Amino acid sequence: MSNKKIPFSRRQFLATTALGAAAAAAGSIAMPSVLRAAGAPVKLGVLHPVTGALSYSGTQGRLGAMLAIDEINAAGGIKSLGGAKIDPMLGDAQSKPAGGVAEVEKMNSAGVSCIVGGYASSICLATTQAAARYDLPYVVDVGVSDSIIKRGLKNTFRFGPGFGVIANSALDNLVAINDGAGKPAKTVMIVHEDSLFGSGVAKLLGAKLPQHGFKVLESIAHPTPTRDFNTIVLKIKAQNPDLVIPADYYNEYVLLARTMLQQHVRPKGIYSVLGGAASSYKFVKEFPEAAKGIMDCNHWFNPLSDKAQALKKKVEGKGQFFTYEVYLNYSCVGLVADALERGASPDRAKLIASLASSTWSGHVMPYGPTKFVNGQNQGAVPCNTQVQDNDIKVLLPKKFANAKPIFPIS
Amino acid sequence: MLSPTILIPAVLNGLLTGAVYALVALGLTLIYGVLHIINFAHGALLTAAMFAAYFAFHVLGIDPYIAVFIVAPAFFALGYGLQRFVIGPASHGDDRNMLLVTLGLAVVIENVLLFAFRGDTRTIDVPYTFQSIDIGFTFLAVPRLVGFGAVFVVALTLWLIMGFTDTGRAIRAVAKEKLGAQLAGIDVAHIYAVTFGLGTACVAIAACLLIPTYYVNPSAGDAFVLVAFTIVVLGGMGSVPGALIGGLVIGVVESLSSLFLGESLGQIGIFLIFIVVLLVRPQGLFGAKA
Numbered sequence: 202m203s204n205k206k207i208p209f210s211r212r213q214f215l216a217t218t219a220l221g222a223a224a225a226a227a228g229s230i231a232m233p234s235v236l237r238a239a240g241a242p243v244k245l246g247v248l249h250p251v252t253g254a255l256s257y258s259g260t261q262g263r264l265g266a267m268l269a270i271d272e273i274n275a276a277g278g279i280k281s282l283g284g285a286k287i288d289p290m291l292g293d294a295q296s297k298p299a300g301g302v303a304e305v306e307k308m309n310s311a312g313v314s315c316i317v318g319g320y321a322s323s324i325c326l327a328t329t330q331a332a333a334r335y336d337l338p339y340v341v342d343v344g345v346s347d348s349i350i351k352r353g354l355k356n357t358f359r360f361g362p363g364f365g366v367i368a369n370s371a372l373d374n375l376v377a378i379n380d381g382a383g384k385p386a387k388t389v390m391i392v393h394e395d396s397l398f399g400s401g402v403a404k405l406l407g408a409k410l411p412q413h414g415f416k417v418l419e420s421i422a423h424p425t426p427t428r429d430f431n432t433i434v435l436k437i438k439a440q441n442p443d444l445v446i447p448a449d450y451y452n453e454y455v456l457l458a459r460t461m462l463q464q465h466v467r468p469k470g471i472y473s474v475l476g477g478a479a480s481s482y483k484f485v486k487e488f489p490e491a492a493k494g495i496m497d498c499n500h501w502f503n504p505l506s507d508k509a510q511a512l513k514k515k516v517e518g519k520g521q522f523f524t525y526e527v528y529l530n531y532s533c534v535g536l537v538a539d540a541l542e543r544g545a546s547p548d549r550a551k552l553i554a555s556l557a558s559s560t561w562s563g564h565v566m567p568y569g570p571t572k573f574v575n576g577q578n579q580g581a582v583p584c585n586t587q588v589q590d591n592d593i594k595v596l597l598p599k600k601f602a603n604a605k606p607i608f609p610i611s
Numbered sequence: 612m613l614s615p616t617i618l619i620p621a622v623l624n625g626l627l628t629g630a631v632y633a634l635v636a637l638g639l640t641l642i643y644g645v646l647h648i649i650n651f652a653h654g655a656l657l658t659a660a661m662f663a664a665y666f667a668f669h670v671l672g673i674d675p676y677i678a679v680f681i682v683a684p685a686f687f688a689l690g691y692g693l694q695r696f697v698i699g700p701a702s703h704g705d706d707r708n709m710l711l712v713t714l715g716l717a718v719v720i721e722n723v724l725l726f727a728f729r730g731d732t733r734t735i736d737v738p739y740t741f742q743s744i745d746i747g748f749t750f751l752a753v754p755r756l757v758g759f760g761a762v763f764v765v766a767l768t769l770w771l772i773m774g775f776t777d778t779g780r781a782i783r784a785v786a787k788e789k790l791g792a793q794l795a796g797i798d799v800a801h802i803y804a805v806t807f808g809l810g811t812a813c814v815a816i817a818a819c820l821l822i823p824t825y826y827v828n829p830s831a832g833d834a835f836v837l838v839a840f841t842i843v844v845l846g847g848m849g850s851v852p853g854a855l856i857g858g859l860v861i862g863v864v865e866s867l868s869s870l871f872l873g874e875s876l877g878q879i880g881i882f883l884i885f886i887v888v889l890l891v892r893p894q895g896l897f898g899a900k901a
Contacts, residue, residue, distance in 0.1 A: 254830075256730030395875045423874030428825075428834050431624040432869045432877075435749075439617045452732050452826055459824070463743050463752045487736055 240283030243547045245270070245537060246308035246316035247289045248328060249342075249530075253296025255321055258526050262320050262342055263291065265530030268515065273538045281545035287538065294319070298327035305331040314547040315340065317533045320526065322346030322397075329357040338553045340533045343500070343526065345475070346397075350576040356549075358556050358573055360533050361500055361566075362581040368405050371474040371498035374585045374597045376413050378496070378606045385469050385609045386443035388416045392433060392457060393448040395422040402448035402474045418442050427453050430460040437461070443469045443609075447476055454478035458491040469609030472496045480586045480593050482522045492588045494610035496596070500525035501584035502565045504595050504603045509565035532564035536571060539563065567601040620749035621866045627755040629862015630762040631821055635835045636842035636854040637762075637769060638813030641806050643840070644849030645786040647706055648698070648807070651713040653839065655720035656811055657832030660686055660818030662724060665827050668735045675737065676757065679819035683812045690811025695804035724829040732828040740823055758820040762855065765816055769809070770851045782806050786849060838865075841885045847898025856896060860884075 247266045249259035270287045278284040290313055292304030301324040308316055315338040319325035325344030332339040333354045341349055341359040345367060350359050362370075379386050389410055393399035403420050410417050418440045421433055434457070437445060445468045447457055454477035461467070471479075471494070478484035479497030502509040502523075512531060513523045521527070536559060541547065544555030562570040568580040585597040587606060594604030635657060642650045660682060667678035693716070702708035743750035773779040784792040785802045793799050817835075825831070842861050846853025861881055869877025888895065 252725065252730075254730060256725065257732070260729060421874065424878075426834050427874060429624075429628050429866075431628070432621055432866055433874060435617050435620050435624070435870070439614070452828070455732070455734060455826060459740070462741050464750050465743070487734055488740075490741060 240278065240285045242286045242288035243279060243282065243541060244288050244290055244308075244311060244313040245534070246292060246305070246313040246318075247534075248292040248294060248301060248304050248308070248316055248318040249320055250294040250296040250300070250324060252293055253300075255296040258320055258343075258524075259294070259296070261521070261524045261526035262318055262530045264516070264519075264521060265527035266317055266342075266534045268512070268527075269531045269534035269538075273534070279538060279541045281542050282547065285541075285547070287534075292316075292318075294324050294328070296321070296324075298324050300324075301328040302331045304328075305337070309335045309337055313337070314541070314549060315537050315552055317537060318342050318530065319344050322349065325349050329354055332356055336549050336553070338537075338549055338556060340537055340556070342530045342533050354576065356553055357576045358536075358578070359576060360536055360564075360568075360571070360578050360581065361529050362583050363577065364401065366581065367475060367498060367583045368402065370583050371585075372406065372409055372413070374498060375472055377597065378585070378608055381606065382608045384414075386415070388418050388440075388442045389444045389446060390418050390437055390440060390442040391420040391446045391448070392437075393420065393422055394425045394427075394450060394453060396425065398450075398475070399448040406446060406474070415444075423453070425450055425453060427456070430457045431464070433457070434460045434464045434466055437468075438464060438466050441468075445471050447471065447473045447479075449473075449477050451477035451481065451484075455484060455488070455491075458484075458495065459488060462491045467611040469611060470494070470496060471610075472498075474498050475583075479588075481524065482593065483524075485588055485591060485593060486522075489591045494588060494607060496585060496587045496606070496608070498583050498585050500529060501567070501586055501593075501595060502528045503567040503601050505601055506565050508563075512565055528565050532566055535564055536561055567595075567598060616748055617870070621870045622863055623749065623751065625863035625866030626859055627751070627759050627862070628866065629859040630755075630759040631817060631858075632835065632838050632842055632862055633855045633858020634758075634762045634765060634813060634817040634820065636839040636846070636858050637766060637851065638810035638817070639836075639839045640843045640846065640849055640851070640854040641769075641782075641813070642810040643843055644847075645782055646803055646806055647786075648709045648713065649706075650807075650810070651710065652693075652716040652720060653713075653810075653814065654832035654834075654836035655717040655724075656686070656690070657814045657818055657835060658724060658827065658829060659720055659832075660815040661822055661825075661827040661831055662728065663815070664819045664822045665733055665735060668737070668822070669733075675735070675819045675822050679816055682819055683815045686815035687808040687812040689808075691804045691808035693811070694807035695800060698807070699800055699803060721829050728829065730828060732826050734826045735822055737823050752824060754820075754823040761816065761820055762858075765813065766851055766855045769813070772809075773851060778802075778805060838881060841881055843895075844885060845888050845895055847895030850895065850897040853895055853897030 249262040251259040270289050274286045278286040290308055290311055294301035305328050316332055317340045319328050319341055320343050322344045325341045326349055329339045333356045338356050345364040347363040347365050391403045393403040407417050407420050473479040476497045479495045480499045485492045516523045516527055539561040540552055540555040540559055544551045557573050559571045572579045584595050586593050587596055589604055595602050596606045639653055642648050663682045664675045664678050667673040698712050701712045739753050742753040781797045781802050785799055842857040846857030864880045865877055868880030
């Protein structure tokens with residue numbers, strides 16, 4: 202290719218794009234202040250991986266966010282902004298960090314006041330950083346990796362719990378459940394997928410379980426996808442542990458649970474941490490027999506909240522499963538709306554300040570009022586659930602429990 | 612770990628898994644081995660067939676083992692049409708073009724499935740999903756045993772077709788010497804399409820046998836295809852018994868290597884064998900001279 206084909210020099214390119222960016226920035230700052238007196242809509246970026254490997258989770262997340270936006274708009278919008286409606290700008294991260302960053306750039310140019318979403322840790326790490334360059338407030342919906350909030354980014358807020366909190370709760374709750382039942386479980390086998398998530402869980406549990414009197418017989422790693430779990434189940438059968446701890450994504454979790462049932466391997470308990478299928482209504486509905494009695498420590502809604510139950514009904518009425526992506530995103534959008542309401546401004550800096558001082562309790566999670574320290578919601582905790590009577594019940598925290606543990610299950 | 616209580620079930624399990632690999636490989640050995648089309652769309656077609664079996668069960672309530680009699684002919688027609696009207700004309704007789712066309716087809720099929728059904732994983736629950744037969748020291752899952760038996764039936768049928776029918780003779784003639792076959796009055800384009808159709812029908816049968824114990828999402832088929840290519844090379848290009856034995860061998864190797872090396876490294880065994888076969892016996896176990 203000859204140089205002649207490039208119409209712009211680098212200098213020209215920089216000059217024009219800088220001009221464009223300046224114009225866009227001027228537009229987003231100057232224009233709304235004139236229009237907003239009449240309750241002009243507030244733009245909110247709704248960013249999820251709705252295509253690619255994570256598309257199911259991403260679509261569920263988008264559903265939750267859109268339900269919240271519709272409800273807020275139907276109830277009269279942001280009142281302190283003259284009834285301004287929330288105008289969602291949908292983005293697709295394509296299940297890749299780079300895809301997420303590209304959407305952040307687009308949303309920034311379009312003048313959104315805030316972005317909600319991301320889903321996967323890897324995507325959230327990249328998108329929060331991209332948004333930080335523009336001081337654009339970003340509310341992480343799921344992304345459990347703790348590095349997301351440990352980089353000192355002022356724009357980044359995480360409503361849900363991080364991995365450290367989840368893992369520690371999982372451990373404490375396991376000990377509590379086992380002690381409560383008279384310590385029937387002494388030996389453990391961990392089955393985990395071999396990327397960051399599964400290996401992280403396995404490493405942490407492998408180190409800490411012995412301190413609580415458990416003996417870890419073996420930690421079996423497997424790739425994602427794994428076609429066949431028979432060999433792993435044979436190993437489990439040969440060593441006959443009291444407890445099996447899977448840390449897998451949905452597909453492998455289902456295959457493992459089904460293969461265990463086929464091979465008549467029935468430990469005293471199956472206890473998972475962020476288990477792919479363990480607290481999934483889909484799994485319970487499709488394979489009630491394989492799901493029976495499985496315990497999980499995961500994101501979960503407050504079962505005692507009427508608002509949460511109403512939302513569950515609404516989502517199920519749409520023919521969708523009430524997964525954690527739905528209610529976490531629903532709550533995250535509510536969090537932003539509350540901050541807009543209190544701050545009475547769509548200005549990004551004011552919104553960041555308003556989010557940082559949030560004490561919102563109108564969500565559907567068992568977290569109590571929000572309180573952010575360095576971007577992390579301090580009250581955010583996972584729940585311990587168990588599949589009982591073809592439903593998923595909450596065992597812990599006690600304050601939100603609607604069932605007692607059935608342990609050992611066999 | 613070396614105790615027979617775990618070793619024998621691992622071998623049996625390898626045989627059961629290998630049977631399904633063999634079925635996928637049977638389709639591939641026809642297309643890849645006979646027609647020399649490196650069919651990258653094989654995995655995507657497997658996925659499509661799994662979706663077909665899924666919906667046959669979910670919407671029409673047809674058991675996958677009955678649906679096979681509808682899905683397999685439908686996929687034969689689909690395969691025939693694809694080769695006759697898309698792959699053949701688009702590649703202008705050049706093998707490299709065929710490779711790219713099938714790669715393109717795979718991308719199209721996978722993304723159409725993704726668009727239509729999202730990335731959601733689907734499973735079916737048939738009454739026999741969890742049934743297993745107790746043979747004393749281990750349990751054998753009924754759906755996997757059915758798959759094992761069906762593979763032999765399919766392989767035998769294919770072997771009979773290839774060996775004793777006019778179509779089979781024509782396929783072999785085209786594989787050996789395309790121009791000569793054409794001079795002898797064989798409609799080469801038709802035979803190409805029939806072979807592709809047979810290969811696709813094999814994949815459809817594999818899909819119906821897999822769906823009771825596996826899951827389907829738009830990329831579910833990919834996991835089987837790389838293994839199937841290995842089996843085709845191991846067994847010998849175009850050899851029906853080769854694909855069958857190759858599949859069973861690879862199944863056992865995979866099972867044992869994941870037992871001894873761990874699941875994450877289990878695949879290594881397969882590809883070590885692949886390399887050894889290429890070095891020592893490039894025509895494969897049952898292959899004719901290259």
